Amino acid sequence: MEEKFKQFLKKQMEKEAEQIEKEVLSNESLKEVQAPDTLREALAKSIKEYEKNRTDAPSIE
Secondary structure, eight states: OHHHHHHHHHHHHHHHHHHHHHHHHHOGGGTTOOOOHHHHHHHHHHHHHHHHHOSSSOOOO
C-alpha cells in the first residue's frame, strides 16, 4: 500500500510540474526572467546530491 501511495504522489507531482511549466512558458511577461548564476549553481548541486542519494535513479555521472 505504501508503494502505491508513493507512486501516486510522484505522478501528482509530475502532473503539477508539467502544468506549472506550461503556464510559465505561455506567459509572455516571464520570457525575459532569468535566475542568478548562484541560484542555478545551488540548484544544480542540490539536484546532483538528491540523485546521488536516490536508490531508484540511474547514475548521471
